[in-house]
Amino acid sequence: xxxxxxxxxxxxxxxxxxxxxxxxxxxxxxxxxxxxxxxxxxxxxxxxxxxxxxxxxxxxxxxxxxxxxxxxxxxxxxxxxxxxxxxxxxxxxxxxxxxxxxxxxxxxxxxxxxxxxxxxxxxxxxxxxxxxxxxxxxxxxxxxxxxxxxxxxxxxxxxxxxxxxxxxxxxxxxxxxxxxxxxxxxxxxxxxxxxxxxxxxxxxxxxxxxxxxxxxxxxxxxxxxxxxxxxxxxxxxxxxxxxxxxxxxxxxxxxxxxxxxxxxxxxxxxxxxxxxxxxxxxxxxxxxxxxxxxxxxxxxxxxxxxxxxxxxxxxxxxxxxxxxxxxxxxxxxxxxxxxxxxxxxxxxxxxxxxxxxxxxxxxxxxxxxxxxxxxxxxxxxxxxxxxxxxxxxxxxxxxxxxxxxxxxxxxxxxxxxxxxxxxxxxxxxxxxxxxxxxxxxxxxxxxxxxxxxxxxxxxxxxxxxxxxxxxxxxxxxx
Amino acid sequence: xxxxxxxxxxxxxxxxxxxxxxxxxxxxxxxxxxxxxxxxxxxxxxxxxxxxxxxxxxxxxxxxxxxxxxxxxxxxxxxxxxxxxxxxxxxxxxxxxxxxxxxxxxxxxxxxxxxxxxxxxxxxxxxxxxxxxxxxxxxxxxxxxxxxxxxxxxxxxxxxxxxxxxxxxxxxxxxxxxxxxxxxxxxxxxxxxxxxxxxxxxxxxxxxxxxxxxxxxxxxxxxxxxxxxxxxxxxxxxxxxxxxxxxxxxxxxxxxxxxxxxxxxxxxxxxxxxxxxxxxxxxxxxxxxxxxxxxxxxxxxxxxxxxxxxxxxxxxxxxxxxxxxxxxxxxxxxxxxxxxxxxxxxxxxxxxxxxxxxx
Numbered sequence: 001x002x003x004x005x006x007x008x009x010x011x012x013x014x015x016x017x018x019x020x021x022x023x024x025x026x027x028x029x030x031x032x033x034x035x036x037x038x039x040x041x042x043x044x045x046x047x048x049x050x051x052x053x054x055x056x057x058x059x060x061x062x063x064x065x066x067x068x069x070x071x072x073x074x075x076x077x078x079x080x081x082x083x084x085x086x087x088x089x090x091x092x093x094x095x096x097x098x099x100x101x102x103x104x105x106x107x108x109x110x111x112x113x114x115x116x117x118x119x120x121x122x123x124x125x126x127x128x129x130x131x132x133x134x135x136x137x138x139x140x141x142x143x144x145x146x147x148x149x150x151x152x153x154x155x156x157x158x159x160x161x162x163x164x165x166x167x168x169x170x171x172x173x174x175x176x177x178x179x180x181x182x183x184x185x186x187x188x189x190x191x192x193x194x195x196x197x198x199x200x201x202x203x204x205x206x207x208x209x210x211x212x213x214x215x216x217x218x219x220x221x222x223x224x225x226x227x228x229x230x231x232x233x234x235x236x237x238x239x240x241x242x243x244x245x246x247x248x249x250x251x252x253x254x255x256x257x258x259x260x261x262x263x264x265x266x267x268x269x270x271x272x273x274x275x276x277x278x279x280x281x282x283x284x285x286x287x288x289x290x291x292x293x294x295x296x297x298x299x300x301x302x303x304x305x306x307x308x309x310x311x312x313x314x315x316x317x318x319x320x321x322x323x324x325x326x327x328x329x330x331x332x333x334x335x336x337x338x339x340x341x342x343x344x345x346x347x348x349x350x351x352x353x354x355x356x357x358x359x360x361x362x363x364x365x366x367x368x369x370x371x372x373x374x375x376x377x378x379x380x381x382x383x384x385x386x387x388x389x390x391x392x393x394x395x396x397x398x399x400x401x402x403x404x405x406x407x408x409x410x411x412x413x414x415x416x417x418x419x420x421x422x423x424x425x426x427x428x429x430x431x432x433x434x435x436x437x438x439x440x441x442x443x444x445x446x447x448x449x450x451x452x453x454x455x456x457x458x459x460x461x462x463x464x465x466x467x468x469x470x471x472x473x474x475x476x477x478x
Numbered sequence: 479x480x481x482x483x484x485x486x487x488x489x490x491x492x493x494x495x496x497x498x499x500x501x502x503x504x505x506x507x508x509x510x511x512x513x514x515x516x517x518x519x520x521x522x523x524x525x526x527x528x529x530x531x532x533x534x535x536x537x538x539x540x541x542x543x544x545x546x547x548x549x550x551x552x553x554x555x556x557x558x559x560x561x562x563x564x565x566x567x568x569x570x571x572x573x574x575x576x577x578x579x580x581x582x583x584x585x586x587x588x589x590x591x592x593x594x595x596x597x598x599x600x601x602x603x604x605x606x607x608x609x610x611x612x613x614x615x616x617x618x619x620x621x622x623x624x625x626x627x628x629x630x631x632x633x634x635x636x637x638x639x640x641x642x643x644x645x646x647x648x649x650x651x652x653x654x655x656x657x658x659x660x661x662x663x664x665x666x667x668x669x670x671x672x673x674x675x676x677x678x679x680x681x682x683x684x685x686x687x688x689x690x691x692x693x694x695x696x697x698x699x700x701x702x703x704x705x706x707x708x709x710x711x712x713x714x715x716x717x718x719x720x721x722x723x724x725x726x727x728x729x730x731x732x733x734x735x736x737x738x739x740x741x742x743x744x745x746x747x748x749x750x751x752x753x754x755x756x757x758x759x760x761x762x763x764x765x766x767x768x769x770x771x772x773x774x775x776x777x778x779x780x781x782x783x784x785x786x787x788x789x790x791x792x793x794x795x796x797x798x799x800x801x802x803x804x805x806x807x808x809x810x811x812x813x814x815x816x817x818x819x820x821x822x823x824x825x826x827x828x829x830x831x832x833x834x835x836x837x
Binding site for chain 2: 017019037042
């Protein structure tokens with residue numbers, strides 16, 4: 001396929017900017033696409049007519065939009081989808097290969113991410129049921145109705161959902177998918193290295209019959225991103241702490257920063273730690289260790305060094321392989337400097353007393369590997385004596401975790417905020433403490449991978465409650 | 479020889495003669511300024527005798543240091559021929575610390591009177607009203623815009639914006655404050671538009687956008703926009719022309735500053751992907767696009783280089799000042815048969831973050 005040009009989409013209409021960037025192969029720098037970059041004014045201009053986009057979605061019922069979403073899921077997974085402004089089409093295989101070549105994700109991981117997105121789209125009824133806690137779709141259409149024996153009324157909180165997306169993991173796109181069924185247009189700045197997934201999703205929706213006006217796709221600059229976040233009414237931002245901190249106190253902006261997800265083992269289960277090593281290793285390293293739901297710390301009351309060693313034995317030997325290897329475990333870095341920075345940061349903090357890198361001895365060579373033109377970081381497990389150590393509660397874009405020894409009674413006080421906590425314990429009192437903790441976003445009780453997503457459970461904030469508010473309603477008898 | 483080639487040669491002859499005249503003026507005791515007379519003594523050569531063409535200025539003068547405009551008293555720049563005449567003081571920079579100051583008398587009137595002849599009466603109607611929304615204060619621009627309007631029989635409303643404050647807010651990451659200040663400026667501009675008849679605007683691109691967000695400029699009666707102050711790349715220019723001016727309001731971009739005057743643009747549009755080329759008001763000012771590492775050398779046509787300005791008027795002589803801008807060197811144009819500078823942007827814009835703000 002010739003190098004396609006991915007345009008901006010302005011209420012669904014392609015717009016080719018005079019400014020373009022190249023999306024390149026992470027190994028040899030070959031151009032895989034050019035992407036239109038628009039100035040922030042384009043975003044602002046279009047937001048002035050975003051009512052048209054919502055009106056286009058409101059012409060459909062929620063049930064119809066759920067059905068369209070399901071069709072879009074099939075097209076996304078199996079169909080030929082328009083990718084370039086000249087009408088170039090992209091097959092699923094081309095999507096996998098191209099995204100892999102620009103993101104560094106091996107094919108097998110792209111395929112897993114595709115499957116997650118497909119599942120979310122084809123099970124939107126279940127997803128919405130979980131988000132709305134069983135509200136009948138017809139009530140969402142009418143805005144008012146009777147459910148559970150009481151009048152309920154909902155109104156939208158904004159005319160659009162702003163999205164400032166990352167480049168690190170395609171499946172994060174599943175977070176915005178319910179917005180379409182909830183009749184909320186999207187206004188998106190895609191990740192610089194990952195226009196592929198959102199563009200393919202948008203085109204799949206359009207092909208499935210969704211009004212194109214519902215989709216704003218704006219590769220733009222910092223100013224444009226800020227306008228998307230500040231002017232849509234509701235928005236999601238993905239990024240590191242320094243990026244997301246400035247929006248921390250804005251309730252209209254939902255932050256998806258580092259997850260600092262963890263696995264805790266209680267006193268009652270610690271003697272059985274060997275039984276859980278596979279689950280812990282998977283939580284750390286699945287999806288190349290790139291997700292916010294990957295565990296980045298294992299918190300245990302004792303045997304910390306032994307557990308770290310066992311994880312290191314399992315993960316340490318993992319090395320880069322070919323992108324089409326179905327057993328590939330590591331992702332390359334789209335930006336090699338990022339890999340270099342992480343490698344240097346880990347090494348710098350390893351020089352602080354109170355820790356030991358356990359993987360080093362199970363690895364034949366350095367953590368950073370450059371092979372086939374790509375830069376990779378091999379898994380890293382660090383034993384930390386306490387949460388005082390700078391490496392004890394860190395998250396990196398690679399398979400990385402600390403193992404920290406903390407008395408069970410102190411775990412919740414010391415571990416800090418955590419997107420996902422898997423607590424391997426049957427201790428009822430500990431369960432109660434975990435359930436009461438405001439520091440945990442998603443809680444798995446028992447040996448469940450931190451990577452496992454239940455679509456009927458709100459993930460990182462409830463999209464329905466974000467996009468709709470309930471109001472009191474009184475209706476005079478007819 | 480084509481007519482353009484002939485015009486290029488004629489312009490060069492005119493520039494050489496003008497350069498010799500201006501250098502003689504500034505380096506002769508009976509007409510020159512204390513600064514340049516002292517400079518020549520220290521340099522040990524006499525430019526009044528040794529400069530015989532414009533290229534001699536390039537080969538024999540070092541780059542002008544704009545710190546001199548900050549550190550030296552204003553009187554040292556006054557040519558003797560202007561003794562006894564009070565001067566205007568125009569400032570540039572000054573976000574922190576002492577600004578740079580250029581003195582002047584009539585130069586801005588000459589520049590803007592000449593520029594007026596390039597404006598289309600349909601977009602900039604005579605005998606009507608202008609509004610300037612942008613940096614007034616100690617800037618040459620404020621008097622220049624009023625003069626330009628006056629030359630066309632127009633009067634001008636002014637809404638001030640202090641760019642030093644905006645730059646400080648942005649540098650300190652006080653984006654909310656910067657936004658509030660911009661809103662305050664736009665409020666005032668919209669109030670004027672609501673209550674008075676205005677047909678022409680001078681403003682910066684960002685302020686123009688902000689005004690258009692609040693008011694339909696076509697319905698408000700705006701026919702022409704004279705715009706400058708910050709970078710306008712091709713996409714941004716296209717956006718301003720197609721979506722802010724809706725291809726109806728005449729859009730006249732300009733490149734200029736206190737030290738040069740103003741450069742006019744040559745036609746642009748979809749046919750050249752909205753690439754704007756500016757031509758200096760030669761022979762009073764000369765813009766060269768030079769190799770940043772070998773500044774005596776021009777870059778090739780259609781290549782990027784650093785902008786170098788030489789100002790040659792009886793009021794002010796400034797040889798080889800390296801602007802904080804980079805641009806593409808463009809070939810001469812029939813109406814300005816000398817080099818142009820295109821797609822001007824801050825020097826090093828691709829490598830570092832530049833605070834431009836709304837100005």
